[in-house]
Amino acid sequence: MAGYADDLALAHTLADSADSIAMARFRSLDLKVEAKPDLTPVSDADTAVEKAIRATLARARPRDGVLGEEFGRSEAAAGPGTRHWVIDPIDGTKNYVRGVPIWATLIALLEGDTPVVGLVSAPALGRRWWAGRGLGAYAGRHQHAASRIEVSQVRKLTDASVCYASLTGWQENGRLPQLLDVLLGVWRSRAYGDFYGYMLLAEGALDAMAEPELSLWDMAALIPIIQEAGGKVTDLDGRTCADQSSVVATNGLLHESLLTALTPRG
Template sequence: MAGYSDDLALAHLLADTADKISMGRFRALDLRVESKPDLTPVSDADTAVEQAIRATLARARPRDGVLGEEFGHTQAAAGPGSRRWVIDPIDGTKNFVRGVPIWGTLIALLEGDTPVAGLVSAPALGRRWWGALGHGAYAGKHQHQATRIRVSGIRHLSDASFCFASLNEWANTGRLDAIIDLSLSAWRSRAFGDFYGYMLLAEGALDIMVEPELSLWDVAALIPIITEAGGKITDLSGRPPGDKTPAIATNGPLHETILNALAAPKR
């Protein structure tokens, strides 16, 4: 199958570069951390990873645009095109700067507004996940040591593992009570933030992952992986998640249950 094979191969090369940089700075005593205007942290590893990815894309895909968390949007060097790479150099920076190994680089390719390929690399966990439309979803140490992944077949909330993030932000939406009710109704509930809950969902290790707001660079790489693994990811209205929207990801059979539970805020 051709399709997006070349793009996935490039994404792996980009991730190789990102992993070397980020692992070289993980738990470094001289790591530099600053606060962005929104008061979220950014480290010298975040900026170095994004700069390296951008440099490679400028050479390998000059007709593609780039959007990154740290340096914004860059138009294609070779003229306007419908393809755009979306990069989160380190998703989970708060974990990264505290020495927690749950963080990763997120790389997505969009055609128009549709994410068609995505890769998540978590080098401190020794694991990657990737997928592209029509190619399936995979996980492993690298592309030559991988297993195809699939979401679970759980159909009832009482049998499901429910994962959530950002209780404070859910409270701001007026849906904290609903999150608590879902947690109490599920077989098991845990809070794996950032990319990790979504990838566990794609592997079938849990069944539901919900988050109150994600930027495009947080969610774009996740979408092809989850959908190619047989899952579903939308906003609260059931539309594809976009920039600054909630993300509701499930194995599919549980999706309407979760959307209905979170439909109306309680003030």
């Protein structure tokens, strides 16, 4: 456990640097934004944050690999239980470039395929979330001003607050009718998007979130936080691998009923 505590402390150091860089460029009039090949935006802040994190990891954890959204993968030292860090320098870039404060740096450590440390830092919201395997999940302004967090105890979908993302993605994967049935049948539905809905889930402020498409760097940091808060994370087919293309995250009590409700009929 001590090893994860050290890694979590390093993740906070990485996040401090990322916050400083990203906040200095947030709402800047000379922010440079380009379109990537998949037509999603990337700003000069995205690349600057990832470069800074990689530089620190190269010094502090030279044997660990790194996978980042903007600069791809650098391999870890070979061997069993290979460790690698997974970085999304700015999750919510579309919000960032429009001046919406709901964006964050996501930092995860994986051992093999298992996320064991996760940190989400949203400096424009003045909030950070983090967890290490066996260490619990926490949220606050920073690591010295934080409280332990837990998921809700809601047991029925009809009583649940459910978050979702990307209606077009649900249409493309053929499950939009199922999602709409869920949203019309629950107590409350909202589309907070990106990291934020998952962190509200971990805090117990909502009860489930589902997303039809995402990448490893979108999810790796969120998994330990949700799990250490008592929740459950799988893909739409109920598989628990980290590198999944879809996600269903719940307080655990709602998980099977939500998976069933999102399964195509016939």
